[in-house]
Amino acid sequence: MQNKILKFDNAAIVASASVVGKWEKDGPLGEYFDLHDNTDKFGKNTWELAESEMQRLAFNIAMAKLSVSEQAIDALFAGDLLNQCVSSSYGLLDFDIPYFGLYGACSTAAESLMLASATVSAGYFKTAAAVTSSHYCSAERQYRSPVEYGAQRSPTAQWTVTGAGAFMVSGEGKIRITEGLPGIVVEKGISDASNMGAAMAPAAADTLKRYFQISGSSPSDFDLIVTGDLGIEGGSILCELLLSEGIDIRQQYNDCGAMIYDVKRQDKHAGGSGCGCSAVVMASYICPMLERGELKNVLFMGTGAMMSPSSIQQGQAIPAVAHLIRLSSQKN
């Protein structure tokens, strides 16, 4: 039974919004984001509050796109990377909406979309929101060292995206979420915290392989198979792992972390990462393409590294998880 695909008969993304920082605005997808602040501060005096403010703004923009107020939203599924997920709890505090806090590391955007879809499709909620974020400066000082220290980065390191994405999930809409396959936590001995892509790739390979096995589908059934933030290093490992199992996704594959920056020009090493990475790329680039019918069938896998700085310091390897959702365009 662990290999059951969740079927959602009535779930669709009816609005999405993104808020980003300066590097994301400066990147190849810069024109698509709804709002940006070149100071990355969003009017706040700590990076943590700036990240919370991005969530608040993204959720507000998504509501505005739907032309609804908070009374129309029945539940929030939210999470982020900060200790105790405070970006979400403070960022969404303004809203009188039932709140489900999630922690799936960088997979949280996909996890929140899956649980929003499951609860909406089952009729528990009419409209649920999925909101996630990350911020380069808050993440650096929590996971590594404050940016002011100017620490050297390894070539496999990824750059935490400064961004928040919000999705509204309701029963009917042009961007249908038809299926979900929750990830199983796997750990393959990678303990290099500067190489998250390598730690997460086996989890993505596990989920995708299970999906193809159970569904009977193959990579060619999709226009796009997109991971959240494996980056350039992790993405190539994923393709290799699957090739060794006889599955070739190279024609359809891309990664939000590889798409969001021009890594050479912007000096972003192995690409973007973070909860906000997949959230903003999905919200402002991929969802609109599904809405316009330019993409028909998309597999989106959020990928998360489930370690902490303490667990790394204590010599533990990095567990990872990858949650998959299937999106279909209803555009005729």
Place this chain on the structure above:
Amino acid sequence: MQNKILKFDNAAIVASASVVGKWEKDGPLGEYFDLHDNTDKFGKNTWELAESEMQRLAFNIAMAKLSVSEQAIDALFAGDLLNQCVSSSYGLLDFDIPYFGLYGACSTAAESLMLASATVSAGYFKTAAAVTSSHYCSAERQYRSPVEYGAQRSPTAQWTVTGAGAFMVSGEGKIRITEGLPGIVVEKGISDASNMGAAMAPAAADTLKRYFQISGSSPSDFDLIVTGDLGIEGGSILCELLLSEGIDIRQQYNDCGAMIYDVKRQDKHAGGSGCGCSAVVMASYICPMLERGELKNVLFMGTGAMMSPSSIQQGQAIPAVAHLIRLSSQKN
């Protein structure tokens, strides 16, 4: 629509298990717990790994009570208090089961039971598990200071329970979960991190008041209204807040944090707290009473303080959330 009670037609706790440390074993409920270790270490050499081990053991015991192996469990809903929820991700890594990571601070036991019930009742999963934990020593050094420092505790401070609870949720069973009301995050200006009860009581009052309003029920419809870890201070504030609204729960009310220790003899100040507090009291004391029919109707509210040490240091007040589930005995 924010005030909608979720109805679960097919959800029941079919097994539950608890693992605790020495103070919990020594407390008034000591005889009820399934397993304890007087060293609080569970054979591990860090407190964090000891907490993970408690989750693994609790989940294993719950499976043994059901006489099933991991193949019979379709999903894990899990969380804890440690940064990045590593107790859960490492503790449950052994199991090849789809994993949903949650963060609701000390409300996570109720949140996990609610989402497990929602997904099982909707038919997505046949059996889902809800697993949560906390550990005094890992929590102290992360949230306050390492226990070796011997810091003075204020009279309103609570003692983080060393314990893990696991619940198996399936469609049919003697302990039915019939309803859920997810909490709304509220913040009433409390910024004293040594008085979590006061920070969380308004959230509990908000959820409970909404529940009575929407359901049309009253406190006398229940044998027990139990909160997760408001403790003695927070519990009395909750009763006062509700009394001022004309709702008197004093006859039915108790709190897992007030029940788990003999606070005078054990010098535990305002009582127990933590994800593990409500998890082990529910798993090993209240659920068995429901199973035997000694309790018929119970409201359980998990209460969580959604701040972080950083947000407190930055001068923010403490947001809190309270998730409610309704449990009914099917014993004839």
